[in-house]
Amino acid sequence: MDHLFAARVQFATSLMFHIVFAVYGIGMPLLMLIAEGAWLRTGDAQFLDLAKRWARAAGILFAVGAVSGTVISFELGLLWPKFMQFAGAIIGMPFSMEAFAFFIEAIFLALYLFGWDRLSPRAHFLTALPVAISGALSGIFVVDANAWMNSPTGFHMVAGQVRDVDPIAAILNPFWATEATHMLIAAYVTVGFGVAAVHAVALLRDRRDAYARRGFAIAFAVAALLSPFQFISGDANARTVAALQPPKLAAMEALFHTTRCAPEMLGGIPDVAHQSVRYGIGVPCGLSVLAKLNPHAVIAGLDAFPTRDRPNTLVVHLAFQIMVAVGTGLVLLGMWGFVVAWRTRQTPTNPWLLRATIAAGGLSVVAIEAGWIVTEVGRQPWAVYHVFTTAQSLTAASNTIIPSFVVFSGIYVLLSAVLIWLLVRLATSPLPDQPHSEGR
Amino acid sequence: MAALTAYVILGGADFGGGVLDIVATGSGAPAQRAAVAEAMGPVWEVNHVWLIFVLVATWTCFPVAFANMFTALSVPLIIALAGIVLRGAAFAFRHYAVEAGARAQYMGFVFGAASILTPVFLGDAIGTLVSGSLNPLFAAASPWLRPFPIAIGLFALSLCALLAAVFLTVETHGWLQAVFRRRALIAWLATAVMGVAALGAAYDGAPYMFHALTSGPARPWFAFALGVGLITLWCLVRRRYRAARATAVAQVAAVLWAWAAAQYPYVIVPWLTITAAAAPRQTLLDFLVMTGAGMAVLLPSLWLLFAVFKGNARD
Numbered sequence: 214m215d216h217l218f219a220a221r222v223q224f225a226t227s228l229m230f231h232i233v234f235a236v237y238g239i240g241m242p243l244l245m246l247i248a249e250g251a252w253l254r255t256g257d258a259q260f261l262d263l264a265k266r267w268a269r270a271a272g273i274l275f276a277v278g279a280v281s282g283t284v285i286s287f288e289l290g291l292l293w294p295k296f297m298q299f300a301g302a303i304i305g306m307p308f309s310m311e312a313f314a315f316f317i318e319a320i321f322l323a324l325y326l327f328g329w330d331r332l333s334p335r336a337h338f339l340t341a342l343p344v345a346i347s348g349a350l351s352g353i354f355v356v357d358a359n360a361w362m363n364s365p366t367g368f369h370m371v372a373g374q375v376r377d378v379d380p381i382a383a384i385l386n387p388f389w390a391t392e393a394t395h396m397l398i399a400a401y402v403t404v405g406f407g408v409a410a411v412h413a414v415a416l417l418r419d420r421r422d423a424y425a426r427r428g429f430a431i432a433f434a435v436a437a438l439l440s441p442f443q444f445i446s447g448d449a450n451a452r453t454v455a456a457l458q459p460p461k462l463a464a465m466e467a468l469f470h471t472t473r474c475a476p477e478m479l480g481g482i483p484d485v486a487h488q489s490v491r492y493g494i495g496v497p498c499g500l501s502v503l504a505k506l507n508p509h510a511v512i513a514g515l516d517a518f519p520t521r522d523r524p525n526t527l528v529v530h531l532a533f534q535i536m537v538a539v540g541t542g543l544v545l546l547g548m549w550g551f552v553v554a555w556r557t558r559q560t561p562t563n564p565w566l567l568r569a570t571i572a573a574g575g576l577s578v579v580a581i582e583a584g585w586i587v588t589e590v591g592r593q594p595w596a597v598y599h600v601f602t603t604a605q606s607l608t609a610a611s612n613t614i615i616p617s618f619v620v621f622s623g624i625y626v627l628l629s630a631v632l633i634w635l636l637v638r639l640a641t642s643p644l645p646d647q648p649h650s651e652g653r
Numbered sequence: 654m655a656a657l658t659a660y661v662i663l664g665g666a667d668f669g670g671g672v673l674d675i676v677a678t679g680s681g682a683p684a685q686r687a688a689v690a691e692a693m694g695p696v697w698e699v700n701h702v703w704l705i706f707v708l709v710a711t712w713t714c715f716p717v718a719f720a721n722m723f724t725a726l727s728v729p730l731i732i733a734l735a736g737i738v739l740r741g742a743a744f745a746f747r748h749y750a751v752e753a754g755a756r757a758q759y760m761g762f763v764f765g766a767a768s769i770l771t772p773v774f775l776g777d778a779i780g781t782l783v784s785g786s787l788n789p790l791f792a793a794a795s796p797w798l799r800p801f802p803i804a805i806g807l808f809a810l811s812l813c814a815l816l817a818a819v820f821l822t823v824e825t826h827g828w829l830q831a832v833f834r835r836r837a838l839i840a841w842l843a844t845a846v847m848g849v850a851a852l853g854a855a856y857d858g859a860p861y862m863f864h865a866l867t868s869g870p871a872r873p874w875f876a877f878a879l880g881v882g883l884i885t886l887w888c889l890v891r892r893r894y895r896a897a898r899a900t901a902v903a904q905v906a907a908v909l910w911a912w913a914a915a916q917y918p919y920v921i922v923p924w925l926t927i928t929a930a931a932a933p934r935q936t937l938l939d940f941l942v943m944t945g946a947g948m949a950v951l952l953p954s955l956w957l958l959f960a961v962f963k964g965n966a967r968d
Contacts, residue, residue, distance in 0.1 A: 279702070280741035286708045287734045290723030297712055298720035302932030305713025306943060312709050313947035316702045320954045324961060331961050343954075378932070380939045613727045620731065624738050631742050 216614045217607055220292045223618045225589070227285050229582050230625055234278030236581060238318070239352050239397070240404025240435075241271035242345035245325070247431050249338050259424045263431070265329070266639075267408070272326050273635055277628065279319070284621070291617065296596050296606030299375065303368050304361045306380045311354040318347035352400060353393045360388035363588070364457050365597050391453050392588075395446040398439050399584065402543060403577040405436025410574025411640055413567040420562040430560045433570065436577075437547030443540050448503065454591075455504035458598060459513040460522055461591035464529035466500055467493070468514040475500040475512035480534055483526045488516075490530075524591045532586040539580035546573055704737075713940055718930035726781060729774040729797045736770030739763055769810060776809025777802045779912070780851075784859040801858030804851040811843035812905050819885070819901040822894040830894070837889050837897070844882070865915035874911035881907055 245267050252260035290297055321343040328337055361367075367383025369376045409432035415425035455462045462468075467483040467490045468475055477500045481493020498508035505512070515523045546569050553561040561567075596603045608614070712719045723730065743764035780802030796802070818837035822830050855863040865871040881904045888897035931937065 276741060280738050283705060283737055283741075284734060286705055287730060290708070290712070290719060291727050291730060291734075294720035294723045297723070298716045301712045301716025301719060302714075302936040305709065305716070305932075305936070306940060308709045309706070309713055309940065310943060310947070312702065312706045313951060315705070316951055317954055319702055320951075320958045323958060328961055378936055380936050608724050608727065610724045610727045613731065617727070617731050620735060624735060628738065628742050 216611050217604055219614050219618045220607055221603065223614075223621055224285075224288055224292055226622070226625060227281065227288055228585065228589075230628070231278065231281040231285055232581060232585060233578055234274050234281055235352065235355075236400040236403050236578075237271065237274040237407070238278050239348040239400040241267060241274065241408075242318075242322075242341055242348050243401060243435065244404065244408060244432060245271060246338075246341045246345055247435070248428075249341060251427075251431070253334060253338060257427075259427050262424060263428050267428075268326055270636065270639055272322065273632070273639065275319070275322055277632055279315070280628070282315070288621075291613070292608055293596070293606040294608050296601065296603075299601050299606075300362075300597065302378050303365075303375070303380065303383045304358050307354040307358045307361075307384055311351050311358075314347040314351040314354060318344050318351065321347070349397060352397055356393045356396045357384055357386075357389045359588070360392040361386045362595075362597050363392075363592060364388040365600055370600065387457060388453055391446065391450045395443065395450050395584075398442050398446060399577075399581055402436045402440045402443065403581055405432045405434075405439070406543065406546075406570060406573040406577045408432035408574075409436060410571045413570045413574075416562055417564060417567050417571075426560040426562070429570075430554075433547075433550055433561075436543070436573075437551050440540070440544045440547050444544070447537070447540070452504060455512070458592070460515065460518050460524060461529070461588070462504065463513060463515045463517075464524040464526045464591050465533040465587060466512075467526055467530040468500065468512060469516060469526075471511060471514040471517045473501070473511045474498040474508055475504075475510075475514075477503060478530075481530070483530050485526055521594060524593050529587055529591045532583040532590070536580045536583040536587060539576045539583070543573055543577060543580070546570065710940070710944075714932050714937055715927070715930040716932055718925060721925065721930075722778070722782065726778045726797060728795070729778045729781070729802075733771045733774035733778065736767040736774065738767075740767035740771065743767060772810045772813045773806040775806075777806035779809075780805030780859070782916070784862075799858055801851065801854040804847060804854045808844065808847035808851045811840055811847050812908065815840035815844055815885075816901055816905060819889070819894070819897050822889075823898050834889060834892070834894075838886075841882075841886055841889065848882075862912075862915045866911065869915070871911050871915035874907060874914045878904060878907035878911050 245264050248260050248264040248267060251257070252264060321340045324332070324340045325337065325344060328340065332340065361383050364387045365383070366386045367379045367381070409429050412425040412428035412432065415422050416429060419425075451462065451465075454465070466475070466478050467481060468478070469483075469488040469490075474497065476495030476497055478490055479494045479496060481490040483490050500512055501510040502508050504510065515526065546566075550561050550566060550570075553563060553566065592598060594602045594604065596606045708719075711722075740763075777797050781797040781799075784796065784799065784801050815837060818833050818840050821833040822837060825833060852863070852866070855866070862871075866875045881900050885897055885900040885904050888894070888900055932940075
């Protein structure tokens with residue numbers, strides 16, 4: 214196996230693993246906050262049970278997320294030390310800020326999980342706030358660093374040397390707001406559907422399960438309310454990509470040839486050898502309208518760029534289609550649930566809706582992974598767009614690449630097994646009869 | 654350095670907890686393990702975040718050093734990382750699993766073994782930095798597999814065990830406390846032995862550091878660390894546990910700072926200085942400001958955490 218490919222696969226695996234836990238670390242605190250708030254408002258003990266059970270799940274997910282995050286920190290150095298040397302002074306700060314945010318989140322999550330008996334109800338509720346806020350900030354900071362890789366600002370290249378480093382300018386790169394918004398909403402939607410899916414399983418067994426109904430209601434509502442905004446933020450992202458990273462847009466849309474009135478390609482399988490798309494449906498001038506708000510606009514196709522600058526169109530286009538298809542499905546599911554709840558004035562318990570929600574729990578994760586594939590594979594061959602390639606980033610210690618690939622693949626298999634075991638046990642363990650202290 | 658100190662003390666105590674866990678024997682073993690788990694429970698996550706902070710701070714402020722360290726020391730760092738991952742998984746598993754049993758026992762073994770791996774290999778990596786055998790062209794095969802770095806790794810491990818045992822004497826009482834006192838004394842002996850061994854190995858294996866510690870600028874730190882170490886021993890023998898905790902922490906901190914002083918001004922002896930490895934001024938300035946702001950939020954939060962959970966150690 215080629216070293217660069219092995220390193221990329223290893224890193225991609227670590228990231229794809231980590232993002233799931235990072236997302237739950239962002240989303241669960243919001244749900245916990247709502248559940249505990251509902252308990253304090255209504256005195257209904259089932260909301261308290263939900264808050265406790267969700268907190269316990271959050272603790273597990275957070276712990277694994279912390280470990281997988283540590284792996285990524287190490288792997289950045291082990292696999293891509295040249296990138297780290299190049300970029301450290303420029304974009305290291307958001308990572309440090311993320312470390313702080315994560316630290317605060319860990320502290321207050323510990324207070325939340327273990328402080329039921331030691332803090333007043335009000336104080337305990339308040340500890341959930343820093344958890345939620347820090348979680349969101351963590352996500353924003355890390356995505357900011359990724360945004361910089363797509364639109365690098367805050368330095369000048371003078372004769373191959375980095376000069377005039379301005380970390381603040383790097384943080385405020387053009388991409389950060391659109392990327393961060395899109396990721397944050399994705400996190401809340403994914404966790405909402407994921408948690409709703411778990412309760413949907415219980416509801417399929419017993420529609421009158423009051424605990425499951427409340428859990429489902431909170432989680433589904435969060436997801437349903439936020440998912441439509443992904444269209445808006447996704448659109449903003451695509452337009453920014455069109456302006457700043459045209460090869461990525463061309464790959465996403467499988468636009469091989471520079472075209473005026475470029476079609477928006479729905480579906481379809483790119484055939485790179487023949488520079489065409491098979492089985493797709495092209496919406497006339499759709500891409501020109503979306504990207505430049507002008508049906509007569511010219512959109513650069515892959516042929517406008519040297520071959521080595523073209524991303525893997527097959528992967529990027531398919532991933533993009535998957536993400537948008539799932540995202541659209543999630544919005545429709547949310548609307549369906551909302552309409553049913555509006556009509557019946559109750560938590561929806563229609564079996565097909567529940568089954569769709571169960572599917573949504575998994576598919577929303579698929580959408581996130583697909584989205585990250587779009588943006589990362591779409592940026593290749595660059596690590597820092599138009600400045601530093603992925604190949605340039607690779608470590609010189611090449612004899613460790615394959616062994617570390619093997620070792621870490623094994624570790625991830627083990628971690629996943631442990632995790633699934635833990636979560637299944639948690640989900641299926643009996644509910645307490647009365648509220649009591651958990652966590653020891 | 655401050656972050657590294659925090660990590661070594663807090664994270665080190667955590668790793669040491671794992672060591673104690675694995676060596677717990679006899680009928681008192683479950684109680685010993687329970688004490689370890691209870692002490693670590695609320696704070697273990699938090700203790701390990703310091704490591705991320707050390708990594709990120711090194712990367713941002715000394716990117717040249719970061720890149721060189723990770724390239725040349727990739728093997729010990731991979732092993733240390735494997736230890737961290739396994740440990741985290743095992744601990745999360747044990748802590749959150751609803752039932753005990755054979756699987757929990759097995760994970761306990763993983764937990765203990767991983768707790769040994771990481772301090773040893775992180776210590777080894779640091780030892781290599783100091784030894785002067787980290788060649789910029791990476792021509793030397795496995796500079797981390799030499800006597801001095803290995804001795805440092807084992808020294809680090811015994812320091813971790815010492816910290817954990819001393820912390821646990823404060824958090825327990827009765828016969829359990831006596832058990833941990835004995836363990837602390839054994840750990841102290843181990844640190845003394847490994848310390849001497851490391852110094853001996855330094856004569857040949859890390860001459861720059863040996864000179865700095867014994868006759869150079871790091872001598873005061875060295876003497877201080879020795880002195881505090883002896884006080885720790887005295888406190889343990891006389892059962893002054895809270896004092897022992899303070900002096901053990903001081904001892905470990907002193908060792909760490911002695912190392913830093915001995916290595917100064919190099920990040921990688923003998924060819925990469927701190928200045929050469931550093932990021933541009935603007936970055937360092939921004940970073941310090943950001944860190945200051947972050948600490949202003951973090952330190953009170955940490956205080957809150959320890960106050961809520963360590964306040965009533967008598968429960």
